[in-house]
Amino acid sequence: MSLLQLARKPEYKIILAGLSIMFLSFINLLFLEEVDFLSSYSFKQLIWIFIAILGSLVIRTLRLRMLKDISVPIYILSLMLLILVLLIGERVSGSKSWIQIGGLLSFQPSEFAKIALVFIIAKFYSELGSYSKSYIIKYILGLGFFVLPFLLIVMQPDLGSGFMLLIVALSVIFSFSYNQKILLAVVLFFGLCAVPIWNYALEDYQKERIINFVDPEADPSGHGYNAIQSKIAIGSGKIFGKGLGKSSQGKFKFLPEKHTDFAFSVWAEQTGLLGSTILLALFAFLVIYPLSFLNKINDQFLQVLLFGMCSYFFFHFAINICMTIGLFPIVGIPMVMFSYGGSSLLCATIALAVISLIIGDHQNYETLGV
Numbered sequence: 001m002s003l004l005q006l007a008r009k010p011e012y013k014i015i016l017a018g019l020s021i022m023f024l025s026f027i028n029l030l031f032l033e034e035v036d037f038l039s040s041y042s043f044k045q046l047i048w049i050f051i052a053i054l055g056s057l058v059i060r061t062l063r064l065r066m067l068k069d070i071s072v073p074i075y076i077l078s079l080m081l082l083i084l085v086l087l088i089g090e091r092v093s094g095s096k097s098w099i100q101i102g103g104l105l106s107f108q109p110s111e112f113a114k115i116a117l118v119f120i121i122a123k124f125y126s127e128l129g130s131y132s133k134s135y136i137i138k139y140i141l142g143l144g145f146f147v148l149p150f151l152l153i154v155m156q157p158d159l160g161s162g163f164m165l166l167i168v169a170l171s172v173i174f175s176f177s178y179n180q181k182i183l184l185a186v187v188l189f190f191g192l193c194a195v196p197i198w199n200y201a202l203e204d205y206q207k208e209r210i211i212n213f214v215d216p217e218a219d220p221s222g223h224g225y226n227a228i229q230s231k232i233a234i235g236s237g238k239i240f241g242k243g244l245g246k247s248s249q250g251k252f253k254f255l256p257e258k259h260t261d262f263a264f265s266v267w268a269e270q271t272g273l274l275g276s277t278i279l280l281a282l283f284a285f286l287v288i289y290p291l292s293f294l295n296k297i298n299d300q301f302l303q304v305l306l307f308g309m310c311s312y313f314f315f316h317f318a319i320n321i322c323m324t325i326g327l328f329p330i331v332g333i334p335m336v337m338f339s340y341g342g343s344s345l346l347c348a349t350i351a352l353a354v355i356s357l358i359i360g361d362h363q364n365y366e367t368l369g370v
Contacts, residue, residue, distance in 0.1 A: 010293070011360030015056075017285050018337060018352040022049050022345070024279060025338045028267045029259055031245040041259045041340050044105065048342035052349035059353035064361050067354065068301050071123040075145070078116035081109035082152035089156070097156045108343035110161035113149045114168055115347050118308030120145050121172050126301035143173065160332035167315050172308045229255040230262050230324045233269040234276075241272030259340040261332055265324045279338065283317045286310075290355045297358070306358050309351040312336075316348075 026049065029042035062070075081099070089096040090106065098106040124145065146169040153162040233249035236242070247266045249255040258266045268276045287310050297303050313336065320335040322328035334341050336348035 009360065010289075011356035014286065014290060014352060014356045014359065017282050017289075018349065021279070021282050021286075021337045022052075024267070024282075025263070025340075027244065028263060028270070028338070029340055031270065032247060032258060032266060044342070045340050045345070047105065048345045051342070052346045055346055056349045056353035059350055060357060062357065064302065064357065067119070067305065067357075068123055068126070071119040074116045075120040078109065078113040079149060079152070082113060082149055085109050086152065086155060095156045095158045097158050097161070105342055108161075108341070110149075110153045110156070110158055110165070111341075111343040111347045113153065114161075114165055114312060115309075115351055117146060117149060117165060117169055118172060118305065118312060118351075121169065122301050122304035122308060125304050126299070143169070145169075158332070163331060164315060164319070164333055167319075168308065168311050171311045171315070172304060226256060226262070226330055227323075227326050230265040231326055233262070233265040234325060237269040237272040237276070239273045241268070241270050241275055244270050246270060260334055261320070261330065261339065262324055263339040264320060264335055267338075268324075280321075283313065283335075286352070286355075287314045287317070290359060293359050302358050306355060309355050312351050313348070316344075 026042060026045055029040070029045055033040045033042060085097060085099050085108075088099065090098045090100050092098055097108050097110060099109065100106050146165065150162055150165055153165060229249055233247070233255055236249070242248070247258075247269045249258070249266060249269055255262050255265060264276075264279070267279065271278075290306060290310050294303055294306060297306065316333060316336045319328055319331075319333050320339070323330050323333065334344050336344045337352075
């Protein structure tokens, strides 16, 4: 089978879109730095890209029925890693969220927890069946899988990852067990939790981020600085951008975290509306195209898993974009597969491999059980 024929198959269209985003990420980092390549973020990202591709190839060798079998072990492993990072983790920017791997790479267990949570919720809803017809029981049990990893992440503390875990979990649960009364009860519950979380769980710098989201101009040289500089970078790119390697906001360090949280900002500055549109189109394809297969899949586990993985991509993408243009507080949520970060890249690639596996093999799974 030729490469062109492979590219026309639905599962390989998804893989090609993901690889394209990784390529743009590498180009963005490469032209952003003026240091020796071997000590640069682009070199580290290249290493993670190879690791991520190897991980995705392993996932692609699995049978679909094995995805349900590994759901519980993956969830337990994620909890163990979240406990381990509290014990031996490296503290960066106020959060004890990373486990050092050698002297070159580090791993963030909270990223893996997002993927693991989707797996366990998918398994739970596919097996609940006739155990209970009550929406209340379904919601309570479904949210139960979320509580422990959420608490462990908040203890780091990592507000962004904890929030993302909540959003992904709720989106999956509500989509397959929708009930207005329960939805209202859950919203009320988290509303009541807001006060103790604000008083006891959030660090001072996290509170300042939320306060300055409302009015960044009130502290333009302090907590509002990042949001202002991000909007300057995006706006200065105009239609065609300043050109690769010509990001004044990035190269002259006006914009901190230009390789992680604000990678999209410097990309927009370098490539303008044209380059931004290409990147946004690739992410839109990653989310919308797989969802078109939901009605073609009869197995509920695969339905929930596919929807959960698409939600994982959508919320990372949407919230990061909103952060960079001032529509959401800056809470440290990366644009997966585009922002620098090995943990998010690896987990996003695993999610991508799961999506492509479901799309490519669901018919064989439902007819032959393989």
